[in-house]
Amino acid sequence: MHFQGSLMDLLWLVPVAALLAVVWWLPIPFRKRPNSETGRGTLVTDPVCGMQLEGAKAAATLEYKGNTYHFCADGCRKQFEADPAQYLSV
């Protein structure tokens, strides 16, 4: 079969591509700083308990006066909602 034949012809590309990928990616940890995690998700501070968390992983968010606040848990958001000024004045 023609299809099977061409597929077998391409098989040698797999180890070559893998080797190229390894050679290409290996030097990156040496070029970049190890703390590149911040590029993935910016760290935000939960205004209620002061915990630092990744914005994308926040359990709850709240828009208040044009700003978005992130919370580690829904309970913190409720506390903030009850009295936002208390947490913003700090």
Ligand SMILES: [Zn+2]
């Ligand atoms: Zn919290």
